[in-house]
């Protein structure tokens with residue numbers, strides 16, 4: 001009989017990724033940047049939300065603009081240390097972040113990876129074998145949504161960043177082509193629900209029904 005480990009290894013990796021922005025989604029955003037682990041505070045429900053995505057089989061990634069690096073406010077080592085300790089807490093809660101992709105550049109450097117450009121998402125898709133059209137992006141800024149839309153992802157805007165409430169009222173007067181959620185918990189619940197509906201419609205279409213998109 002195969003061990004559970006062998007069956008696990010033989011299962012093909014999912015091509016559906018969930019890309020989470022960091023500051024304002026996973027942890028509290030600061031107007032003066034999160035520069036070290038002492039300044040890092042998980043938002044309520046974030047650890048459980050990431051664990052719920054992992055347990056449902058999603059491959060979870062973080063994509064983050066970290067211009068504090070090239071502004072000279074945080075060193076690469078400090079940022080890597082934040083990510084090491086963040087991952088440790090997430091794993092302790094039952095979640096897995098497969099990779100953290102971040103842009104160290106300032107806006108003036110005009111790079112391809114700083115959101116709203118889709119460079120980080122495209123790099124992630126290529127490196128980890130993901131289908132962006134089937135993947136999700138969760139962010140707290142319209143620049144996150146811009147990157148997600150340019151890459152063809154399903155996008156969720158959460159209201160837990162510094163400008164969260166302003167964004168929510170703008171959304172009400174001018175709804176965009178993305179889902180508005182209160183926070184990462186609501187975003188994760190929505191993604192789980194959509195994927196559940198997708199897999200049910202795939203089963204239906206495999207039996208001769210029409211697929212619902």
Ligand SMILES: [Mg+2]
Nearest residue numbers: 021023024140
């Ligand atoms: Mg953010």
Ligand SMILES: [Zn+2]
Nearest residue numbers: 103111113114
């Ligand atoms: Zn960049």
